[in-house]
Amino acid sequence: MKLEFIPLYEAFEKYEDRCPICKIIEQEEKVYCERLLEDEILKDPEMYIKIGQTNFCRYHLELLNNSYDKLGLAIALKANISHKLQQIEEMSKTLKKKRRRKIEKEKCLVCKYLRERDAYHVHILLDILESDKDFVEKHSKGFSNLCFHHLDVLIGLAKNIAPQIDKIIELNKSTIEKNINDLEWFITKFDYRFHDEPWYDSKDSIERALKLLGGGYYD
Template sequence: MREHLDTMPVLEAYDADCECPLCRIKAKCEEQYVENFLGGSVMEPSHRVEVNEHGFCSRHFAMMYPAGNRLGLALITDTYMRETMKKIDIIASQAVANARSKAGENVFKRMGDKRLMDSGAEIMKVVDDCVFCKRLNANMDRYVYTVIYLYEHESGFREKFAKSKGMCLPHFAQTLNVAASEMSAKNLAGFTDTLCRLMRENLERVEKDLEWFTLKFDYRNKDKPWGSSQDAVERAINKLSGQTVES
């Protein structure tokens, strides 16, 4: 067993009976990171070093922007930007050197030359690197493992899991993989069977809601009740892609 499993957030998320308990945990982690990084610890050296090294991806910049600490955001972005400019300088110099070494070669000869394409890939690695994503990956991996641990050791949780609304597709994929490598041989088949059944049933449920949402625009259905379809577009997007829009 891994050490220090934090079971509380998983139990709370399953009690909330949402479309994806893991997305709910992920959203809370992200909220906490934003608060930590833009709160009192904005100038804390350990945070600054980490931010300067990894920065933020576009999703997490977008989360910090409206959080209400413009000066804090400006400070951490400024030092990160300076570090990034040094990295980009090195990559750009290499790009120039590579391009010079190819001077005179026509486009057909250069086509598919991996070395010439490398600079673009290197720059995008810098752009996509993210201190929050790095933390989230480690934390979510641990929470997925916690779901598996609770399923194996707590019969109450096992029942709750079997009645849940499944997960989003990305967390479904992650859970299948972690179960395949970490779950005991005794429970693997039963767990996989239950999880796949949940996913099939709940994708069908959300799709039916979504279909009814579209049919409500037909004038013949105008006076019929919405049922559970009013937020079907949001729930369908989040079911397919993980928490993407507010629902």
């Protein structure tokens, strides 16, 4: 087995109740945010510039704020705010000019990293599906919980693995249909006529729907 295959094999074994790829990205997000505030990263001139120039999204600013390293966060924020002040000063100098130079805004550094990691893991999964024809069958539970984002990306990139993709689509179709039925029953339960009826599997239907829809939030 190739070394790069191992994280996905482990994810599909451990995280059967949600999208395994989302779970990997979630773990890498936490590690990356913590590393951004470490001394060796902040002392790297190239990385320090990147941190200063990025436009951290609101979500990742909150995640960084929840980090244990407040000193690292303060240094990163100083770099970021200082850069933005410099941009404002440059813009103010060109206000009287007819053609103002547009200042390009960098996207969130963490979101960019996660997009790259997401694409990497999807391509590795495609390699696994090509080399291991039984992978879908062995991990049907994990595949049945792929989020819409990763299911869509897999379908879009699949070339030589049509039979595996067909299996994955069927697995997800069953899960999605069950989620719809459970949501429908959840809604029905709010009708007083069904007050005494059991909830069945509908109590967590909203949480399952959010996981289904919430994959690939980084953009």
